[in-house]
Structures are given as C-alpha cells and as structure tokens.
Amino acid sequence: MKDGLEDVIACKTTISRIALENGRAILEYRGYDIRDLARKASYEEVAYLLLYGELPKKYELQDFKIELAERRELPPQIIGLLTHLPPYTHPMVVLRTATSYLGSLDKKIAVRTREETFNKAKDLIAKFPTIVAYYHRIRTGRNIIPPALEFSHAANFLYMLHGEEPTKTAERALDMDLILHAEHELNASTFAARIAASTLADIYACVVAATGTLMGPLHGGAAQEVMRMLREVASPRRAEEYVKRKIEAGERIMGFGHRVYRGVMDPRAELLRYLAKRLAAEGSTKWFEISEAIAKAAYKYKKLLPNVDFYSASVYANLGIPDDLFVNIFAMGRISGWTAHIIEQYENNRLIRPRAEYVGEKEKKFIPLSKR
Ligand code: SDX
16 A cells, blocks of 8 residues: 555545546536536535535525524634734634634533534634634734624625725635635545544544644645745746756645646646636736746646645735635635535544554564663
8 A cells, every 4th residue: 555545545425526537637526516616606605515415595595694604703712812822823723722612612512413513513614714814813913803794705704804895806716715625525634534523523623633634734734835935936037947946856846736636737726727817917916927937837847737725825815815824714615625524424423443554573572671
C-alpha cells in the first residue's frame, strides 16, 4: 500500500463523487455537477443539498435561509472569549477554540438524535462566519457588526467583516467560492471528522478535529501560503525565475498539485480562475496577473496544475480579506461538507480503525536499568 492512504477506499458515501473520466475531472455533490451548482445555486441551497441529500424546494430554501440567519448571532460567552484571546492568535486557532466552547455551552451536547444533530450542524454553519468576522473586528480594535438577518450568507459575512453592504459582484464571488469549498469527499479534514464521528464523539469534537486538520499548509492552509508567494514574486515578469528556482530546489509550489486530480485541472480551480479574473477586472489586476504567470511557469517546468487554493488567494485579496483569514473562509465553506459526513458516519455507526504495517525491530531482550 502507498503511504498516505493514497487510493485507499476508506468508506462508502452518497455525499460527493470525484472521478477522472475520459481525461476530464468530475466533481459532483449528491450527484449534481459542481459546475452547475457553482453557477446556478446559492451556498444556502448547496448546504441544504449536502445535509438533506436533495435540492430544496422554494419554501424549504426560504425556511432554511431564515433558520440559518436566526442562528448567526453568538452567545455573549463566545464574544467574551473572542475579546480575551490574544490578538496574535491565528484565526483558525480561534475558530477551533470557539467551536469547542460552543460545545461546552450546549446542554444537549451528548444528544445524537438526527433532529438534534441537524440543529447543531445548522448552528455551526450559521455561526462560523460570525466567529471569523467578530474576531477580526476585535483584534483590529473595531466594534463588532451584528449579523444582518436580511442579507444572504455570503453578503452577511462581508458586511460583518467590512461594516458595509458588499457589491453584488463581491457577494456572488464569495457565494460561489463557498460552494466550491463546501465538500470534497474524503480529504484529510473530512476524514478526521469521520474518524471522530465513528467513535460517536459529539459533533463539536468532530468539527474541532476537522478544523485543526484543515489548518495545515498541505491542506487548507495552502491559500495563505499562495498569497505569501504572490507577494514575494511581486510582478508577473519575476514569476518564471521564481518557479524555476523553487522546482530546481525540489520545493513545493503552494496551490499546485492534488492527490486525486492527477494530470487534470481541479475543476474548482477552473471556476475560481474565472472568479479571480472577474474580480480583477473590477479591482486590482495585480494578483491575478502574477497568478497567471506563475501557473504558466509551473506547467512549463513541471506540468503542475493549480488546485482549489491557488486562485482563491487572488479572489480573497480582491474581496479585502486579510491573508490569515483565507483558511477560515475555506472552513466557512467546508463546514457543510464536514457536518454532512459526520451525520452519515453516525448513521454508518462503525468504528474506523485501520491497521499499520510494523517495520521496527522485534522480540528484543529487556536490559535492566542498572545495565543500560
Ligand atoms: C487541498 O484532498 C483534498 O481533496 C484536498 C482539497 C480539498 O478540497 O479538501 O482539494 C484541498 O488541500 C488542496 C491542496 C492544497 N495544498 C497545496 O497546494 C500544497 C502544495 N501541494 C503539494 O503539497 C501536493 O500537491 C499535495 C500535498 C496537494 C498532494 O501531494 P501528493 O499527492 O502526496 O503528491 P506528491 O507529493 O506525491 O507529488 C507527486 C509529484 C512529486 O514529484 P516527483 O517527486 O514524483 O518528481 O508531484 C510533485 C512532487 O514533487 N508535486 C509538486 C507539487 N505537488 C506535487 N512539486 C512542486 N510543487 C507542488 N505543489
């Protein structure tokens, strides 16, 4: 078996499908192509689809949107936590800490009925953006902006972050980005959530496991590293030299490559490139142009293709989102996929416990301390 569980089937799922068919990358959520969902649905519709398994009817979507909006506000204890955490705390550390604290406030934390689990899932989907926006406002010494019930999920986040209603382009861009980050089969953070759920741990414990896993730079943390790279390259004409040097040094180019999409472009990267280009046209073209030059060189020198994190960096930069919040935006999208998998794993009700191949020394003779 290859390291890193590469190509190992660890469970059955009806939530999403990734496939390479006739040289084309397929990504479907509950059977619907991501290209259709990203272009024609809202994040709320997709979160409903992931949780309930079907696209909502008009009245179902309306009720779901109202329920999420009513769950956005944070308990005073959580606002107190955000106020007392040191301002240098990484926003992903804040998110996992606040998630754990939400669990400690939930008197029904141990109740795992279907209805109760769905309530907790919707609560976390609704509260993640508020935790992120409030923490950023507090750490930058500004007043928190309470959620606006009338705004969409995406618009409300940008409103709470920046203190003003976003443009329709910005709202649509974030909405599409959240859809593209919502679900991706058994990626590392989702697998971490399923392992915790397979022991019947509470949903907050499962989401804390996923949030901690997502933060790693080989996973969700890549987008922040991509932004660091864009700033370091600083101009499109310096891109080729930068990429050539990194590859010759055997170093990774962040935002490129994928364990599953081998030799084909991550379908989400195609759509994010379209978003980045659209936002650039209305804002700064700098980051998009540097991205394009890096992508060209990465393919030229190592046939590397961008993944979901690559163009996300210039999308978020043009939405005025600070670099260290990028992985939090990823988590704000992926929380719907994580909770869908946690619910599926609870229903699967089977402990996940693989084996390891032992490659160390065996049957060694014990040496008493006096003789060591
Ligand atoms: C996400 O799993 C998911 O679904 C994750 C995700 C999701 O939606 O949840 O899609 C989100 O996490 C995207 C990935 C974000 N991470 C990065 O962008 C970090 C940079 N990428 C690489 O670290 C790497 O591509 C991984 C970690 C994403 C995948 O690594 P693998 O599958 O273990 O691939 P590998 O390391 O075995 O590489 C295979 C070859 C190697 O070359 P050789 O040694 O065979 O010559 O490809 C090369 C690698 O050197 N390679 C890269 C590279 N990625 C692969 N070389 C330079 N830069 C890279 N980014």
